[in-house]
Amino acid sequence: MVGKNKTIGNIFVYAFLFIAALFTLSPLVLALINSFKTNRELLVNVMSLPDELHFENYQRTFEKMNYLRSFLNTAFLAVLSVALIVLFSALAGWRLCRTKTKLSRFLLKLFIFSMLIPFSSIMIPLYKVTLQLKIKNSLVGLAFVYAGLGVSMAIFLYNGFVKNIPKEIEEAASIDGCSPLQTFFLVVFPMLKPITATICISNALWIWNDFLLPLIVISDNKKYTLLLSTNTLFGQYSSDWTAILSALILAALPVIIFYAFFQKKILKGIVDGSLKG
Amino acid sequence: MYGTTAMQQKKIKNLQLIIFCAPALIVYIIFKLYPAGSGFFYALTNWNGLNKTYDIVGFSNFVEILSDRYFWNSILFTMKYVIVFVLVANVVALTLAVAIESRPKARGFFRTIFYMPNMISMVIGGYMWMFIFTKALYYLADNHGFKWLDHSWIGDPNYSFIAIIIVSTWGTAGYLMIIYIAALQGVPDNVKEAAVVDGASPWQCFWRITFPLIRHALTICIFWTLNAGFQVFDVIYTLTGGGPGRATQSVAIHIYEEAFRGNIRYGYATAKSTVLFVIVLIVTAIQLKITSRKEQEW
Amino acid sequence: MKKFASIILAFIVLLTMAACAPSTPKETKDPGKATDPAPVKTDPVKTDAEPRKAELSIMMSFPQFMDQWETYAKQFEEKMLKEENIEVTVHLEMPSSDQYESVLQARLTGDDAPDLYTLHCNNLGTYNKAGNLYDLSDQPLASLIYDNVKETVTIDGKLLAVPIESQAWGVLYNKAIFAELNLSPPDTLSDLNNICTVLKENGYTPFMLAFQEQWVPQLMTALTLGDIVSGKLNDWLERMYKDEGSYEEVREIFDVIDLIIENGTDRAMEQGSEAGAADFAMGKAAMFVQGTWASNTIMTTNPDMELGVFALPINEDPNCTRVNLSTSTTLAVHPSSSEMDLALKFANYVLDEKDSSGLFQSCSFNPLATCHDYEAYSWVADASDYVARGRAYQDLVLPSSVTDEQGRLLQEYYVKTVTVDDIITRLDEAFKAANALN
The missing domain is CATH 3.40.190.10 (Periplasmic binding protein-like II)
Known part of the structure; x- marks a missing residue:
């Protein structure tokens, strides 16, 4: 009796999970199969598999989007921004946690309070700042902007993480004659590895998928990110679903591949960031 | 070290602190605090975002907001969205998490799939769903007799609300699910087993034993969804653009349109985003207070 | 652990790159030259001397005609090199139409206006008031435009933009x-x-x-x-x-x-x-x-x-x-353009005797000036x-x-x-x- 109940329960749960999975994947799968069709075929039947694989859709969008260049731009931007965020906030987060003064409490509050400011209210002033500093159209400059926007959250996380690391190791290092900077790089930073992974992942995703900021700061199409190139293509082929869908797949591809390779790390990183924060 | 007084030591500590914080502080001030501050300054002006000159008008923008029907409608819509979104996304995520956890063999596979949408930009995901809502569902309705799908998913305000909820849940449930799974894994097995031995049904077992123990995750997830909900932009922008008319205009979209379209009243728009900021602040503070008190009670 | 150390190393390398990099691309490539007060002017008379280098930034709301305008910009670059001995690089920016206005506005408020930009004819008044339009009345193109079209882009007797779609x-x-x-x-x-x-x-x-x-x-x-x-x-x-x-x-x-x-x-x-x-x-x-x-x-x-x-x-x-x-889309010249000469040349080139018809036809635009000699559509x-x-x-x-x-x-x-x-x-x-x- 119990056994039978369990089988029914099993079937029920699996059916539920299966349907949910189907639902989750449906936009991607539909975009994928239809991106290989001709426009006419697509209009006739959206649900069928393509009669033959029309790779020329991809060939065209690949060229139109300047895919490789856009990809490299985005990758460069994401890696540099993340590096800046990690370095800046690890330094700050560690010291903020280890120093117990009025100043440290003030600084921590200062960093954290802005996390709820809506982006729309800083957009135009921020753009003006990038002009004044002459970093418009510069991916390096944009990376520093991302650092400015991203440090709050990262400092918050580092600060929380350092709390749980025993002080003794650092103290031992400084007694051994390490300068604070040496202590940081040789002793502390390696210990921050789990939370650093989290911060890298969540920030890389944010920057990779961000649209509004690059749209305003980058006007030179040689420096376009993937989303900007995709967006330009939408404007050019707004009535051609095959072009749009193949562009969507191409734009989503890098993150999906990245996810396929590192999914365990990514999922763990997300959990650490959320539960410990 | 031994010779220094406490006062001096404190000074050294603070100096060190400032040096270590300097890089972060500099970029933070330049790219976030200063723009936010000058954004607030524009809220006190009648700048239209285009002219070279503008006047400082004090708080009259804020006074005008009080009687701005479209703004409050968009707040109302956003509230409605936030309530439904927080509920649906969390229920879906928790259900998925519980289902996955109850079948450890399939855990990895399903977890991977459900989290995937979270990796993809909502601009991209939004367009993919657009294809479903404007092409695929009609195809099914017309050719395979799924008549119940034959609705104006983008055009009819009621259905487009559902569409927006579906897409935003699709994009976030995976993330929430991962957090819930981690919390569920933290619930010790022997507690659950003890309950089962005492004759509790799985349903009772979940609500009495498991649920209280994952309240921490619940707090995080609600905090996160509340915050994201209040600022919702991408999903609605790609799906309906706030339409038909203003029927699905969230505050963020309303502010964006005020700043860049029509009368392009940039000063007025920043005043509105200041109000939004205050609302989000209050709601978040209340939520944190309530949930953390509850957590302690348990 | 080793892997992690190498990641740190990579970060540090990148960081040093970051420290040195911003100065280089900015000086050579950055088209935000509106802030640059004095572009180097060489002798305008034709010589065999090195061609003068210049850049022209143009913002347009024509993503669907990207190819056509890119070709036209190339033609302009060649023409300038041949006739004026100027090596122009035209930067065309074409955001999609629903973002066009916000991007343009950001550029204009940031004192980073493109040299030329398109706008809807009905917005000419607002943009004129904000001082964002250069008076084109004295340009050769003014005499080419049909009168009924010219009327639509004229405010207070000033021709404020080149009509493109009419x-x-x-x-x-x-x-x-x-x-x-x-x-x-x-x-x-x-x-x-x-x-x-x-x-x-x-x-x-x-x-x-x-x-x-x-x-x-x-x-x-x-x-x-x-x-x-x-x-x-x-x-x-x-x-x-x-x-x-x-x-x-x-x-x-x-x-x-x-x-x-x-x-x-x-x-x-x-x-x-x-x-x-x-x-x-x-x-x-x-x-x-x-x-x-x-x-x-x-x-x-x-x-x-x-x-x-x-x-x-x-x-x-x-x-x-x-x-x-x-008249819907028009092309305006921004008064703060640091390459005013070239900007005006481009504006005139849009209604060029020889090449304009080809461009207008390839985009299915209607003829609107005497230089357009093609058959109107049925x-x-x-x-x-x-x-x-x-x-x-x-x-x-x-x-x-x-x-x-x-x-x-x-x-x-x-x-x-x-x-x-x-x-x-x-x-x-x-x-x-x-x-x-x-």
């Missing part, structure tokens, strides 16, 4: 279907009603509806208001600007709007303008309230399409049935016929917030969340609000 437009229709059923273009509302009945009896859907983007339903108000103001209530708009009028007076425009919506295709809110044009080309409906700017999409989708244009009737008075003369001839008979009016210039509001409200009207009374009240409010700001 058209007489009304309702697009499928001539083949009309011929098959022996229908002719309507002169009155009852004619139009009759056409709809006949079309439906023969299994055709009369109107293509594509209301996903707000500006498309808004075309119905552009046409009907134009009709009523030019044929009947001549002073309505003036009074509206003085807070002395009301949409109540033009309530009859909803007669024809209702007719169009009732006889339209389904699922209008799911239909974008381009998709609508493509469907119309494939014969999904017989008429489409859309400007001739859609002809490019229509003719590429179905090269055999027999496209026609008629004026939209709003009542039983044929005198109100007129086509709309409007649908343009249809509309010109109305113009010749004096049945045309200049597009009404409404505050852009009112135009937006009309589009929004018509979307809502279509999905039946507002009534005509609501629309009238809300448009009156929007007009008053816009008046108060200007």
